Amino acid sequence: MIAKHAVKLVRMTRSHPRIKRGASVRAAIAIAELTIGFVKIKLPTKEAFLEAVLLALPTRIELDRATDSQQDSTSEMKSLIQSLIEAVENGSEILDEKKK
Numbered sequence: 001m002i003a004k005h006a007v008k009l010v011r012m013t014r015s016h017p018r019i020k021r022g023a024s025v026r027a028a029i030a031i032a033e034l035t036i037g038f039v040k041i042k043l044p045t046k047e048a049f050l051e052a053v054l055l056a057l058p059t060r061i062e063l064d065r066a067t068d069s070q071q072d073s074t075s076e077m078k079s080l081i082q083s084l085i086e087a088v089e090n091g092s093e094i095l096d097e098k099k100k
Helices: 002-015 025-040 045-056 073-090
Strands: 019-021
Touching: 002 025, 002 045, 002 073, 025 045, 045 073
Parallel strands: none
Antiparallel strands: none
């Protein structure tokens, strides 16, 4: 189930208008492995997934920076990643701890 979320998120990076270069399947593998590792050390699944994505994705995508952007690149990257995670979560209930 974690792998499905990771793959969905990575695929979203390839079609997002603010992303110049999306992530590959290797990014999805890294996200899934990190998430599993965080869950093993007792992090809740949603938090583990967020941490894994924030670690694995920034170096694997390239933003198409708007010249009028008021955010620095790190803030813009984090904001974009959080919106992608929300989109994945809203499309599924797998990461909801109560539904397990």
